[in-house]
Amino acid sequence: MQRALLIAGPTASGKTAYAIERAKPEGALIINTDSMQVYDVLNALTARPSADELAQAEHKLFGHVSPAQRYSTGGWLNDVAPLVDDAAASGRMLIFVGGTGLYFDALINGFAQIPEIPQEVIQEVEAVIQPMGEAERAAFIAAKDPKMAARLQAPDPQRVARAISVMEATNRSLADWQDDDNAPSLLEGWSLEKTVLNPERDLLRARIAKRFSMMMDGPAMEEVKALLALNLDPSLPAMRAIGVPELSAVLRGEMSLDEATEKAVTATRQYAKRQRTWFRTRMKDWHWIDPFA
Structure with a gap:
């Protein structure tokens, strides 16, 4: 059976070192599952693997996106799909590592088929949200989309902008789109080892x-x-x-x-x-370990 290891954890929790340690004996391919580490230019600032770390195991989807783009969960899944197909054909183990919970959720549970949101809508919404503090964002999305507001663990700018943009463009709550039947999981039928790194x-x-x-x-x-x-x-x-x-x-x-x-x-x-809050809520059944214990 095809195998994949999923390694989630908050920033600076040692995910890169742990992934490489697990990849070496298996000859596994490490796939980035972090929404910031996809961007080119920001090598050090997003804590992407160093040149030495990249040389120790094969890595994919790190720094492959121009910072001029608005990359999305759907875009990430599209980029992951051929890597999964190749691994299925060769029998190679995959290791998904990162701190973006939505990527892991879409990978395991499939992804809602939401229409493409026009860039001008996204930009307008982001311009409104940008100066807001957390309390203002929470009140804003509660007024605009109470159903989605109830699902957000933390009203961070990116998730609020996404939800409001979907509502503005489709006149339908993102929560309703999420409740529709998703496209099937890319890892359907795979044996999954799911780990959250949880340092003190x-x-x-x-x-x-x-x-x-x-x-x-x-x-x-x-x-x-x-x-x-x-x-x-x-x-x-x-x-x-x-x-x-x-x-x-x-x-x-x-x-x-x-x-x-x-x-x-x-x-x-x-x-x-915020990452830990998301993981505790959505990844209760994963294996939690302290990598430094």
């Missing part, structure tokens, strides 16, 4: 701070300069990656490097907390 909280907080410090000692600032040189729409997902707004403010002289680092570390810790 204080250790994870320390790892997040240390990792961002290492990014700053490396090419993070140069990556942001390269991204800004593309003159992209600031509402694009790549432009909102943690660290990009903060370091952009440094380059504009609006913020000190120490302040930007502090803000980015705080944002990363908040993101990790």
Whole structure:
């Protein structure tokens, strides 16, 4: 039977090292399952595997998307499908690793067949949501789409923008689309080992701070300069990656490097907390391990 290992976990939880450790004995293919690590340019800032790590096992779907694009869960599934077909034909084990719960959910349970949403609708909605705080976003989606608001564990900008855009374009709640029959799972019939990496909280907080410090000692600032040189729409997902707004403010002289680092570390810790909330709610039946115990 075809086998796949699914490795989820919050940012900085050691997923890359664990995936490589598991891939080596099997000759498995590692497939990115993180919505930020798909983007080109942002190598260090999204904590993509290093050149040394990439050399230890074959990796796919890392940095393969232009930051000028609005990549989606559906787009990711389209890119994954031929890799799954190839593995099924060869008998090769696959390892899916990342921190994007929606990708894992779509991979296992299939994906709602939602019509393509026009870019102008998405941009208009994102422009409205961008200045809002969490409480404002929660109130906004509760008013616009109460059914979907009840399903969101945390009203983060990307999910709120997605839900409102679908409502605006189709006059139908994203929740209703999700309740329709999904396309079948790409891994239907496969043997799945499902693991969530769950480090101790204080250790994870320390790892997040240390990792961002290492990014700053490396090419993070140069990556942001390269991204800004593309003159992209600031509402694009790549432009909102943690660290990009903060370091952009440094380059504009609006913020000190120490302040930007502090803000980015705080944002990363908040993101990790949201990830854990999602995993606890949606991945209760997965195998939870502390990779550093």
